[in-house]
Amino acid sequence: MNQKKRVTLLDVAKHAGVSRATASLIVRGSTNIAEKTRKKVLESMQELGYVYDRVAANMRSQNTSTVGLIITDIGNPFFSELLRGVHNSLEEAGYTVFLGTTFDSDSKQEQLLSRMLEHRVGGLILCPVSDSSHETIERIKKLDVPLILAVREIEDIELDYVGIDYVAGSHMAVNHLIQKGHRRIAFLGGSSGSSAWQKRKQGYCNALVHAGIEVDESLIISSTVTREGGVNAIQKALHLPNSPTAVFCFNDLVAHGVMLGLDDARKKPGKDIAVVGFDNVPEASLYNPPLTTVSSFARQIGSEAASLLHQRIIDRDRELQRIIIQPELVVRSSS
Amino acid sequence: MNQKKRVTLLDVAKHAGVSRATASLIVRGSTNIAEKTRKKVLESMQELGYVYDRVAANMRSQNTSTVGLIITDIGNPFFSELLRGVHNSLEEAGYTVFLGTTFDSDSKQEQLLSRMLEHRVGGLILCPVSDSSHETIERIKKLDVPLILAVREIEDIELDYVGIDYVAGSHMAVNHLIQKGHRRIAFLGGSSGSSAWQKRKQGYCNALVHAGIEVDESLIISSTVTREGGVNAIQKALHLPNSPTAVFCFNDLVAHGVMLGLDDARKKPGKDIAVVGFDNVPEASLYNPPLTTVSSFARQIGSEAASLLHQRIIDRDRELQRIIIQPELVVRSSS
DNA sequence: CTGAAAGCGCTTACAG
DNA sequence: CTGAAAGCGCTTACAG
Structure with missing residues (x-):
């Protein structure tokens, strides 16, 4: 040494x-x-x-200059966009940021929360996993560190939150497919435990019911939120006795997988079957074919979350904020 | 409060x-x-x-359980893949990781290095900016914290390094275009200061010279490493008196921009003009058309870097390691 | 296992 | 500006 x-x-x-x-x-x-x-x-x-030695200084003065950011998966462009939004504002404000990824595992989330708290972070932005355990929830409630929830909410927890109106977004997407004449529309991908999934399902059902179409539960196929999940989901859908003519995907990542799966099955998205995504990741316009999707403004969610955190750190007693961003339908040639 | x-x-x-x-x-x-x-x-x-209070504990015992990771841009899927590789291994090993993004700015890099050192990181993985200033370089040399360079090297600095053989990769890509009968091949995008760019240029030139084609400097157009950079570069290339029939792009992100630019100009990649990228990001297979590219194994670079760092932290005096990963050409329909 | 003391590298508070 | 002291929350080392 x-x-x-x-x-x-x-x-x-x-x-x-x-x-x-x-x-x-x-x-x-x-x-x-x-x-x-x-x-x-x-x-x-x-x-x-x-x-x-900022660590010694912070310890003495009971300050902190770090914040933690816990997301699900950096491989999902939605989160990399969100990360960009968060990161810019936070670094600007002088924080050094700890990054953690849960891959939607509750135990990983537990571990990351613990570690970050032990490192005395001044605040946290958490994109919670789909099925946060009861322990985790209780723990978060007791936390005396500023914490902002992003992207997904957790039931029974009152915290600042930034997300988008998933119900409205899904409604738009599915309604668009209905307008195009589709009646058998699948909802593919996503883990059914998450609030984000449930709200999308709600929007999906609302749109169908509104158009007088019966909801067929066999057309709702959940999956991991990955390309692989999308591939699996579309394969299942194609093997259905009465397979769908259009699919609404949990997000663009899943839609990407769905398209790969369609490719394998020698079906052309946009011709043989309509595909709609969710998120409008920067790549969506260059998919083959360009993907119709719902823009969820990931970067904006990130920067809003950062600003909420910053304000919450400054003033612990301010009123709770809920920021719900309105999504927008972006029509391209996959539908 | x-x-x-x-x-x-x-x-x-x-x-x-x-x-x-x-x-x-x-x-x-x-x-x-x-x-x-x-x-x-x-x-x-x-x-x-x-x-x-891990911070107090670490201070007393002169330990540290954090490491820093400094990358260029999370918006580039290459880096998000790399991040995944790094992150998994590092979190596994019990480190909590600070993330910083430079957006290729030297002053940002300076700032991030300072902050992370002040936070007593136990080690750093740095993807250096294209033009690291002399001061930065001197400073890094004097550092007594384990530091691994990834993706780009810095001249005159002897450190552990993980990267890929850019010269060989570019040579493959350009040679492929030559085999397809192209003679006027542009090299688009990337900032000319970086070692990554220079090596790609070298591979590009080698391939041309080897095939008896003269290098035309007007066909070499640098840009920022973004989609926008790609759009600009292809626009310039199309306005050349004798415009190219094929383009080799600095990376897939630039290639994405190039394709967007071609779209605007009503040209079809793969038909009117051949396009080849670099990196093989997960999205490349779904571009429109699917992108021919050179795989640079970002995730592997990340996990190798993490393992080098881990080993360097354990043993400061071990021999310097240089890991150069061999790239692979992936032919799809854009060429 | 206990107890008392010292120290990691700072900041704080205060008398001068 | 200085100087001496105390303290942030731990670990370390040691005598019992």
Whole structure:
């Protein structure tokens, strides 16, 4: 181990011939210091290779300059867009961010929450897993750290929340398919435990019922929220005795998988079967064919969540905020 | 502020009727403790809502359980794949990870490096920006924190590195276009400062020269590494007096932009003009048309980087490692 | 197992 | 500006 000993503020102070208190003031950017002294100290820091120990400082002053962000899966472009939105605002505001991914596993979520709390994060943005356990929920309730929920809500928990109106979005999507003359419309993919799924299902059912079409439960096939999930779901759908002429997918990632599956089955999306997604990820316009989808403004959700967190950290007692973004249908040639 | 006072280990110890030392041992999972005592202490923790302060513990024991990961842009699926690779291994190993994105800005990179060091990270994985300033380079050299370079190298710096053989990859891609009968092949996108760009250019030139085709500098058009960059680059290329019949793109993201630009110009990729990308992001197979590209195994780069970092943290004096992954050409219908 | 003490690298508060 | 002291929440080392 060729570890050099860490240079401390006291080392710097001695080297510059000032007191530790003065050095501390300078490192924190105080203005009431003679320019000459400040310069001398800054030079000593340079020379000694001093690195400010923010961890020690935060501990002493009971501050924190980190926040945690827990998402489901970075492989889903929806979350990478959300991450961009969050990250920009948060880094701007001077936070250093811990990132964790749950892959929709409750135990992973537990573990990440624990770790981040043990690291004394100043706040958390959580995109909860589909089936948060009772323990997790109880725990979150007791948390005295600012926490913002994004994308999915958790029942019985009153927290700041940013999401979109899934019911309205799904309604739009399915209604669009109905307008195009479809009657047998499948709802594919997504894990049935999540609020995001349930709301989409609700929008799906609403649209059907509204058009006088009976809901056929066999056309509702859940899956993991991955491309693979989409492939599996469409395969099941195609093997149905009375297979659908159109599919509404849980999200674009699943839609991507559905298209891959259709490809395998030698069916052309948009011709043999209509496909609609959800999210409008940046890639959707370049899918083959370009995907009709519902825009869920992931980046905006991210930046709203960041700003909610920031405000909640500043003022713990402010009123609870619920921000629901309105989705938009984007029609392309897959439907 | 409705902040409860933090419960400390001493509070727990008192509550359980043991000494602080004992409580400390238990919280760290020591085995030489009577089962009865351990149980009592764990119950007290539960009851009081104790949260282990890993920050204080790390400070005292001069440990660290965090690592930093600095990438260019999460919007690029290449990096989200890489992130997945890194993240899995690192979280597995018990680290909590700080994420930073530079958007290829040197000052952002500086800032992120500073912040992470101030947070006492135990190690760093850095995907350096295209033009790291001299200061940054000097600084990195002096760092006594384990640091792994990924994706791009920095001249004059001897560090563990994981990347792929860009020269070979580009050579494959361009050679493929030559085999298809193309003579006027453009190289579009990417920032000319980066080693990744220069190596791709080298592979591009090698392939041309090898086939007896003269390199036409006007066909080499750099850009930002974004979809927008790709759109701009193809527009410039199409306005050339003698426009290309095929384009080799810096990466799939740029290729995506190029295809969007071709769309605007009413040209069909794969028919009117051949397009080849680089990276083989998961979406590439679903582009319209499916994109011929060179696979750069982003996820593998990520997991290799994580494992290098882990090993470097364990043994500072081990030999430098350079891992160069061999790319593979994936032919689809865009060429 | 206990108990008392010292220390990680800072900030805070205060008398001068 | 200085100097000395106390403290953030832990771990470490040691005598008992």
